[in-house]
Amino acid sequence: MIILHEATLAENILNIAFDAAEKNHAKKIFAVGLTLGELAGVEVEALTLSFDVLKKNSPAENATLKINRVPCRATCNKCGKTFTLERYNFFCPECDGVLILQSGRELLVDFVDCE
């Protein structure tokens, strides 16, 4: 089953890739690089599946989606320690400080490899 959110996202990623290919007068897209934070709320499997379905009969037919996952990191505003978290907590595990999110919500197309 394809989740709508991921299908829409895959469509947007492909549109960015098509635009990049057009600007570079490229006919084929080989790879699309995506930076994706652990907290971006995207299912990688669903996204890859959607991408593979939507790329058919397009200049990106043989393109692979290269996903660079960014872990969730947060710094405490009290003790100053930085933690890598499985999921985002508002409070520091070591003191009662508040955690400030540093990374993990990224969702952007890094590069489009085309020719």
Ligand SMILES: [Zn+2]
């Ligand atoms: Zn702390």
